[in-house]
């Protein structure tokens with residue numbers, strides 16, 4: 059993961075709350091097995107609406123997303139983070155994030171910073187008045203700035219430290235290998251393992267259901 | 281890591297799994313069970329491969345195919361090439377890294393949150409994770425279970441641990457008993473409507489009280505399943521005799537002396553009397569009625585006997601705007617009685633309501649009745665085991681005789697990743713957990729309901745409680 063200290067770019071005002079990860083990227087885009095190439099799925103359903111702010115050329119190239127409360131709630135799909143990154147976003151600001159979304163963002167190097175609602179509303183007005191306004195998100199000082207205006211932002215200490223240092227979580231944990239091994243040796247014997255005991259191995263396969271057994275679809279959309 | 285200070289259930293489970301703890305850092309938690317499916321895992325396995333790592337504990341890992349698998353022609357090759365590629369990636373990854381997989385066509389295949397409990401792999405006091413937000417389902421057993429993203433999936437595959445910051449704790453106490461015809465689904469939808477979609481944000485929730493104690497394991501799973509819908513990280517219920525009865529004799533449940541030792545330990549998994557929560561919510565079960573959502577988030581719910589609300593009914597500007605947007609998307613007019621809303625489709629299934637008791641409940645309504653001509657009804661068992669059990673009980677005949685489609689196991693129309701989707705503008709009464717815009721297919725409109733309401737609605741073609749139906753003739 060690259061180090062993240064501070065980023066400056068133009069911002070996209072997304073005046074919506076409760077933007078769930080199904081909206082950020084619908085399920086049909088989740089079938090890919092790569093970690094990139096999700097930009098076309100970003101807000102896919104909303105992009106049909108010509109008035110949707112993402113379609114506005116004035117905000118082309120925006121790299122800071124300023125969203126309403128409860129951004130990224132719902133499904134755990136990390137594809138939502140990847141889609142935002144592929145599109146060019148480096149940071150998302152919201153008064154409140156879905157738990158799993160902020161964890162995903164932190165792991166992938168997308169800054170998800172909590173900024174209170176009045177400050178978000180102010181950023182909306184500033185960037186709507188002048189879409190070319192440069193917004194700086196400073197992870198070192200934990201502030202967001204737009205011209206002479208600034209507000210504090212919040213990122214949990216651990217995520218901030220990892221992003222500032224560009225550290226890989228797995229590498230950090232593998233440094234505690236000895237602790238993990240010690241822990242494992244003390245796990246009770248009644249804890250289950252996924253190896254199937256032989257007496258329970260699958261005896262019969264499920265009887266397949268064929269299409270002839272199902273009523274012909276009335277209005278199936280596929 | 282025992283301590284003598286009074287602790288709540290979630291803290292006890294948490295403390296038991298701390299591998300290391302340091303000031304200013306998240307605790308490193310050991311993970312007892314890691315469940316894997318095709319959608320959130322390919323990039324995690326790829327990450328392992330690129331860094332030359334292995335799966336640390338394949339024996340604590342289990343994979344199944346559920347999200348994008350077809351529910352018809354399950355004996356045929358998957359027609360959608362992109363879905364097929366994802367399924368093939370899972371199969372190749374499981375083979376390469378030695379992970380047990382239940383593929384399409386296998387008798388143990390099904391939705392990951394249905395499969396874990398039915399195999400007896402989900403047990404009290406465990407830590408369970410999966411790259412899926414409804415992992416909270418497993419909390420019904422008194423396990424600490426939560427959804428994670430793909431980077432975390434990779435982390436667990438590589439280390440069998442996760443760094444985690446301890447959330448706060450909220451107690452939800454349900455007093456009294458649920459009235460007849462009112463289900464665990466109505467209860468949890470009522471809770472979410474009351475607490476909103478962010479009320480549980482930053483919390484682990486413990487559900488307790490008389491109504492919870494008298495629920496079956498399957499109904500408890502329905503409750504814990506939807507913890508994420510009000511923003512909670514996880515939801516737990518203290519294990520009791522109902523839990524132990526459910527587990528005993530399951531393929532992976534402890535046996536012999538291990539069973540006795542396990543039960544002895546499991547009985548300690550209760551919140552101590554003097555322990556305190558950061559927040560408490562109390563709901564009187566006797567006041568709960570069948571609840572249906574009218575909007576595009578699970579908190580936008582209304583009693584079936586009520587009317588579609590008006591944006592003016594809401595206090596804040598943001599709520600008013602959200603309601604307006606939701607009504608527009610849903611094609612609803614404020615003031616319309618909920619019962620007059622007609623549907624095109626009914627979906628019974630998902631990790632919320634796709635277990636055998638849910639199918640029995642729906643079949644009981646449909647026995648001897650026909651679904652309305654204007655309605656297409658899909659019944660999708662949560663797992664192959666559930667399907668076989670239902671067929672043993674003749675439920676499939678009941679559904680087919682009523683005019684419903686009886687399908688193979690999977691997530692299906694819960695998220696519309698396979699061909700089971702709504703067409704734009706189609707309206708569906710669904711036993712699943714999310715009514716987000718486009719969740720069941722682009723432009724599709726979802727009303728979240730209980731299996732009882734789903735079945736009754738299929739009969740009349742508009743939102744209906746079983747008690748509204750004329751008695752059988």
Ligand code: SF4
Pocket residue numbers: 346347391392393412414630631632690691694695712713
């Ligand atoms: S049934 Fe629906 S909510 Fe449950 S795991 Fe599948 S897609 Fe997710």
